[in-house]
Amino acid sequence: MDIASLVGLLAAAGLIVGSIATGTAPFSAFLDLPSVLVVVGGAVGASMICFPLKTILGMPIVAKKVFLNKPENPSKLIDQLISLAETARRDGLLALEGRVDEVDHNFIRLGIQMAVDGTRPEVIEDIMRTEIDAIATRHRDGKALMDQMGRFAPAYGMIGTLMGLIMMLSDMSDPSSIGSGMAVALITTLYGAIVANTFFIPFAEKLGFINKQELVSLEIIVRGIMAIQSGENPRVIAQKLGTFLPPKIRALKEAA
Amino acid sequence: MDIASLVGLLAAAGLIVGSIATGTAPFSAFLDLPSVLVVVGGAVGASMICFPLKTILGMPIVAKKVFLNKPENPSKLIDQLISLAETARRDGLLALEGRVDEVDHNFIRLGIQMAVDGTRPEVIEDIMRTEIDAIATRHRDGKALMDQMGRFAPAYGMIGTLMGLIMMLSDMSDPSSIGSGMAVALITTLYGAIVANTFFIPFAEKLGFINKQELVSLEIIVRGIMAIQSGENPRVIAQKLGTFLPPKIRALKEAA
Amino acid sequence: MDIASLVGLLAAAGLIVGSIATGTAPFSAFLDLPSVLVVVGGAVGASMICFPLKTILGMPIVAKKVFLNKPENPSKLIDQLISLAETARRDGLLALEGRVDEVDHNFIRLGIQMAVDGTRPEVIEDIMRTEIDAIATRHRDGKALMDQMGRFAPAYGMIGTLMGLIMMLSDMSDPSSIGSGMAVALITTLYGAIVANTFFIPFAEKLGFINKQELVSLEIIVRGIMAIQSGENPRVIAQKLGTFLPPKIRALKEAA
Amino acid sequence: MDIASLVGLLAAAGLIVGSIATGTAPFSAFLDLPSVLVVVGGAVGASMICFPLKTILGMPIVAKKVFLNKPENPSKLIDQLISLAETARRDGLLALEGRVDEVDHNFIRLGIQMAVDGTRPEVIEDIMRTEIDAIATRHRDGKALMDQMGRFAPAYGMIGTLMGLIMMLSDMSDPSSIGSGMAVALITTLYGAIVANTFFIPFAEKLGFINKQELVSLEIIVRGIMAIQSGENPRVIAQKLGTFLPPKIRALKEAA
């Protein structure tokens, strides 16, 4: 579980709630169901025009990915690739056939299987890199929905506020209700800003970060598989792949 | 028909109408024909300067494409290409001549016809990829009109509001009409925001999405045709093209 | 003459004027010469710092290009190139010497002349593509001036409004003049928004569109000349260049 | 001296001053030293965090470059390169040794010297293009400072206005001073907008333009030197380099 994301969300939301609690107005001044409907409903409705239904329905899963993200461990991946390289170097490529089942990672398994099947190197690299492109594209579509909602939420907040102001200004017969009319009008803009800056934009950025990490792991794997298939010396492979690790972790590995 | 788009449009529009209905002001406070003319007429007029007449006249067709879009089915395309590959592998390229008529998709037909005619591989690829570029360009122009209107609508909304405010401020002799004067002034900004965020921007984004899907299908076809022409093993072609499918669908295909 | 641009400009301007005419304030409330000077003079003055004098002086010509643009006809260009290809194929490259004078288009003439002179193919392509780059750059500079003015006009509108508000707020001794003071202050923002959204931004976008069309024609010509010079079969050239035409027009050509 | 820049600056500044002079408020309403300090001092201070001290100190020189810019004359450069090409073609590369001293332009001198020294063509091109990259980078850093100040000036203007408004709103005991309090608060936003739109943004754009012109000249020189070194026919070199000139000037040259 991603502690930082959880703490961050609680912190940002908590500060907003705490600010209201210590303020001069009661909570009720900040709650307005029609405003919630305009902001969230409008943003979701507009997004449903933009994206296919299955992307919209997949949004809770994508949001969960932000919290329960198990960070990639490139160091472990490299260790596994070096181990496979040593087997291939010592006993030949076909020996990897026996090790395919112990490999968890689908992408490593794909590469090893093609190498064992004798697929030509250019074909292996072409298929693996096309796969990476496809994964990157699927990532981008998932993030695009969050980004788009982060743009629509404030836009519908502003639409709600304009409607509220027009309602209030059309009937200014009761001067004492002007203030509360304006307050209610401003609530939609507030909801739009909160929902965009506490949820949609941070989640979209985090998704982008998670996606980048995953692409780095996939790049390590492609390079590892190509090196194994060409019979490269495992020590050289270790050096090539080591550049993907931050210097401190790399130094620890080399000491070991 | 694209259910999600229809539901989304009804939802966003419905929430806005519902918000007005449950609000404190009558519907008439929100209806103002001159405002509609300034926002929609101004946006269309300015767009007519930007784009050729035939692009403007084509806008209803483009909008219809968003609702009635029949999503691409890359899985079916791949099946068809594999089938053609098997025929070519078994009976030779010229055998595809007899199968050209059963092919619906214009782009596959173009590629097969050139392969059967004995056109050189580099020429086939060059023509097909130039065709893809041309299609991508035509897509971009269609989307550009929607994007541009999505920018002009709020701009003309703001112009309308400024004109309304100037009218109201020039003659403040009747204090009781200040409120309604400001309300009318704000209506154009509201129309501009609604029209941009419920119609133009979502439609433009959806068009972009539909266009990308179509380009993926065209990419699958080019790669398939080039592989068929070079006599590649249909199983390898299936593997190469399979990377364009999401993992779940690919697994189902491989199980079959 | 470009009907769409003319109609669009009249429509947008007409709606704005009509809105004022049907409104509650007299026209005089919207006319303010100092405001015009600040917005137009400021935008032009700031643009004169940005661009060389000859680009500024060329702006009316560039604006005229938007209205009187004679759209490129790629279909005619392709027909002419095919015809030259057939001559070259039948009678040899040197036979084109006799046809150079019938060629109107400067760029086709440049290419044919170099081919007839026996210039090496790589040199012909290098010179033609450098020429295209140079033309694209000159286009971009012309458009950049319009874009920049479209940014400066609202900026100087805002500067004018701030000055107007400061003037009004410094001397609030006469409450009845506050409204008209604010109205005059808002006029510069209105002028800036109108001038940007009815003239500069649409004209800049149209210029971009015209430029892109011209670059497509130049691309067709380069490819045509290179194909003629290498003795390519005119039918294959027709197919290669045909991809630049929208499908309907291409089908008509092929039927003919 | 660049007349257009000087006229533009005087025009924009003059219109602003004239607008104030013909307005209803005295000049003193627009002068406020603390506001100047916040806008200019804040923008400079924030920029000093962004850029190294020597870039900041170099800003007056960079500003002077905008006014006193001596425009590049590509036509003269091309004439000089053709002349050197003719010498090399007639008497051999080493004959250029005697002409090195008459060459003013450092970059042409660098290229000729390397050619005379017998440096390999790939090395000459690599060094010259790395030099162009380095010059482009130094240009970009100089422009980046102007751009950044153009962003900080309005930002600090807004900070100043917020501070002014807070000061005024904290103490609203004297209603008659509300107007002048707001006027003073707005002055910083006005200064920020004027300084950004009359000085920083136009100067940054002009710098970008000057830089692009210089890079075109450098590109002409690299291509010329490479062509001279490979013994290309001076007439072909003239044709290749001529594409960098606008058509009218090129026609004049060819007539001559």
Added chain:
Amino acid sequence: MDIASLVGLLAAAGLIVGSIATGTAPFSAFLDLPSVLVVVGGAVGASMICFPLKTILGMPIVAKKVFLNKPENPSKLIDQLISLAETARRDGLLALEGRVDEVDHNFIRLGIQMAVDGTRPEVIEDIMRTEIDAIATRHRDGKALMDQMGRFAPAYGMIGTLMGLIMMLSDMSDPSSIGSGMAVALITTLYGAIVANTFFIPFAEKLGFINKQELVSLEIIVRGIMAIQSGENPRVIAQKLGTFLPPKIRALKEAA
């Protein structure tokens, strides 16, 4: 220590404080702890969702890097690389083994060690350039956090202001407290703008600048190592690497 950054920060902050001190309101009108919590806490909280915990915890180190940055000295690096090149040219590559320990810079050491180990040139270049990519990526992530906080701070400032306005408008029973209520509401926007424009944005830009300088040094090193390994003449290496130095420094070196 980076004088410019320190002076800039003190200048910008000082002007703001000075402006308040010379203004009409007491300091207390500008201090509001809940506002600080909303702006800083909200920005940090939202950033914790975006970035992994270790990036957030590393922010003070990154901020320190801006102040205590020891600028790269490409001139010294070039001298060292030329010296190593002379050793290699005179005594052979293996002679560099004895000089590895005197090399401080990790990246030069990496390259020399691989050259001495006899690693193939393509492998050395591949590993070194992958290392540069990895460093560039780590730089970008560090800067991204600053950039993101620079976007969240004003956003949460606006959220705080909206909350304050809603509180004030909900209860307008006491007209004399309206002013101070609005003043307190505006404070969060002010904090957001100050924190973004005095700290986050300038620091992010400075980080970008430091990162670019470091990448230039790494580029010089890669080119130097590749040239040493291929036995290039030290004088040619000096010329190739010299293009990375500003002209004045390069002239001084060549005179020496």
